[in-house]
Amino acid sequence: MKVRIFFPLIASALLAQAGCTTVQPWEKGKLAKPEMTFGGDRLETRYADHIYTSREAAAGGAGVGGGGCGCN
Amino acid sequence: MTISKQTPQELAASLLAAALLLPGVRAQADEPPQNGSISLRYLDYADRQPGLDRIHAHSPSVSVTAPVAGDWSVEGTLTADDVSGASPRYHTAISGASHMQDERKAGDVAVTRYFRRGTLTAGAAYSTEHDYVSRALSLNGTLSSEDNNTTWAFGLAGSRDSINPVNHVVVDEHKRTVSVLAGVTRVLTPNDIAQLTLTRTNGSGYYNDPYKLFDNRPRSRRENTVLLRWNHYVDATGGTTRLGYRYYSDSFRIRAHTLSGEYVQPLGNGWTIVPELRLYSQSAAWFYYDPVYDATLGAPFPPGFSNGADPNRLSSPDQRLSGFGAVTVGLKVAREIGKLWTVDVKVEGYEQRGSWRLFHDGSPGLAPLRARVLQVGLTRRW
């Protein structure tokens, strides 16, 4: 239980504090590269989620709203 | 024909305007791709344990993303799984494994509205196979700060599944879930961006695996995930590291850690190579029982079954609820052809062993599971 609450707090604190130098719009050349975004290839992510949820107990994390399946 | 006395500005403009009217003197500049895209992908999955080839799946899928009227975009995917093979009825027992052949079709569509500093996406998903139909709706939104360095994300989704196993262990069973998501993405430096996402899912209904023996699970499940991701651009190599850590915990008292890492390395004239490593570790569900069976009745009866244990006691011999560790090693090679086409091939090896569980010892007595995954993809932008 403790870990569940404690962990997100330090993570978000870390995030907020670390980004104190504001990055200017014209300095975002590298951030604009596709591989720097969190999206990833839609179908590739779909396959990965599908394989791991049908072989492991944990599921989700990055998004909500995918359908379930009777995979065994 | 009057010779009009034009002021200098009007003269210049009229001359140019007249010249521009001459037919075909100006080429229409070809519009750069408007981030529309269509992707085809094919998956070939096969897993086995020593002595038993288990599941083999072929899965073609297609995805289309189309910008609409400037501020909107529509995305849709269609997938068809052709799954066949054998699944142990309990733990990793080879004898009596149930052979199955199944065709699953799934599709989803999402409509996104773009605002000046945010997006709102409504999605619907549908999946059907002979014994399981799932419907899901979702609403996701993002909001960016004025300097676009911080983006908040929030999401709400619900799903409703109906289950009708061929063995009629149950008839017309249902499962409902509601999930919420909150996240923040933060630009740290010109080379670094990080993201924290929290999700919570509450579900109630039929969670059992109808094809496993003594699989009697609680009728509700609360699941939490915390996902921290960090992408870093490496100036020296022009490559990008993509690291992620996910902590999962649920009311089955399963705790799972997932550490995943990818390194995207462009190689010049369109080639890109992406090695991938994933480490996973989970604890067993509290009602999972090890392959140690009832003294008198033997496998698959749970211990104490013969001397009057409560028959609807919660229990499950499902390997997926046991404690184990797993490693995935993968490599993707992609090739961009011209400005519009990309083709890629991805190969992954996955292995799951009780003994690989991190920090604690895993469930004993289960055969290791190995899987190899092959994917081929083709994408065209327009």
Add this chain to the structure above:
Amino acid sequence: MVDAVHRFPFESMASRCEIRLAAPNAGTAEALAQAAIAEVRRIERTYSRYRADSIVSRINAAAGCYRVECDAETWQLLAYADHLYGASGGLFDITSGVLRRAWDFRKPRVPGPDELAPLLALVDWAAVRREDGAIFLPHAGMEIDFGGFGKEYAADRACAILQQRGARHGYVNLGGDMRFIGPQPDGRPWSIGIQDPRKADGIAASIAVSQGALTTSGDYERCFDLDGKRYCHVLDPRTGMPVSHWRSVSVLAPLAALGGSVSTIAMLKEADALAFLEASGLAYFAIDSAGNAHHHSISGDYAS
């Protein structure tokens, strides 16, 4: 790896032409160039007054007799010619081609007033009637001639075709009137020399250009000298006599059709040329009869 630049010289409209463009290999360059050259030849066939089957010859043959239906392209060209007539105060008159009967620049002979008078009577664009897609030259013997901007129009069309098919670097040069597809493959502009009006192989100035058009009207293309005076083919439609105030006028413009007509009108404006060139808002480089250069360049990629 920067694409190599390929050159395709050819003859058209009685002048030396060349298409220069960068392409991944000679094969694609050849295919692109042939398509552009075909378009230049089509325009030459359609609007040449020397070819009996051209629309211009049919219009001229019908002068004083009947109207001739025009296709959309011809109709647009006539509309542009009409606009130039208005903008130049009547100096740019495509019916002035008829004066050519009195002038043969291969022989140094100046026609007398009695020879010019009947021809000048036929120079009257204002009298030409254009209604619902047809044109009628009211007096027999009248002629129209697209020589004033036909070549420049062809250069624009050829360039548009090359750009449409993906060419990004190169230019089309039709007898000195140039229309640019884009900069050199490495992004640097082309350095173009402006002909010295009095030295055949001399350069009066050089300009760095990466797009738009560079057109020149000069008194040295078809001309002769008599008693120390230069008689060139640019004729004032009111007097029938050659202009003499300027040796050459070069103009930088977004389109060759625009640049060509502005440089020709400037020659015709003689003393008022500079005022007209300023009003046109385009960059220019003009050399007067005394050999002095007058130029005006606007900042930006049009001129160096």
Add this chain to the structure above:
Amino acid sequence: MMSARITRMLRTAIVLTAALAATGASALDKGIPAPQFELPGKDGGAVQLAKLQGRLVYVDFWASWCGPCRQSFPWMNDMQARYGARGLQVVGVNLDAKSDDARRFLAETPARFTIAFDPAGATPRAYGIKGMPSSVLIGPDGKVLYEHAGFKEADRAALEQVIQKALGGAK
């Protein structure tokens, strides 16, 4: 217990959506003199805002990696061709850290207007731009007339009207 959490989530969601509609503060106030700049041009010469006094100047901050910038170039070429003669001068200020990236971009996407390079980013900082691309319309008197961030299909007509109005006004 579950419904409490859901409603709390929803409440934060609604608050965040409301913020969506809030308009951003503009970086430069209208009517103030535009900050001066002198930057290296594409063919060696210098590009100076002061030298363009008396013309309507459309300054566009762009970079080779920015998708909407690539969409805006054909439109800016069109504007320069159609209104250049009436006094409009488009100036594309490139903000790539490595100007070679910009030159490769320009070889693919031709610019028929003035290009200047500011790898250090001093000019965009002075103009306080908030997004990529960003454009600032400066009147003949050197004062800021209009500001715009981003570039979408729908922006083309609106921006052209602003230019026409400014040109109409400018005698």
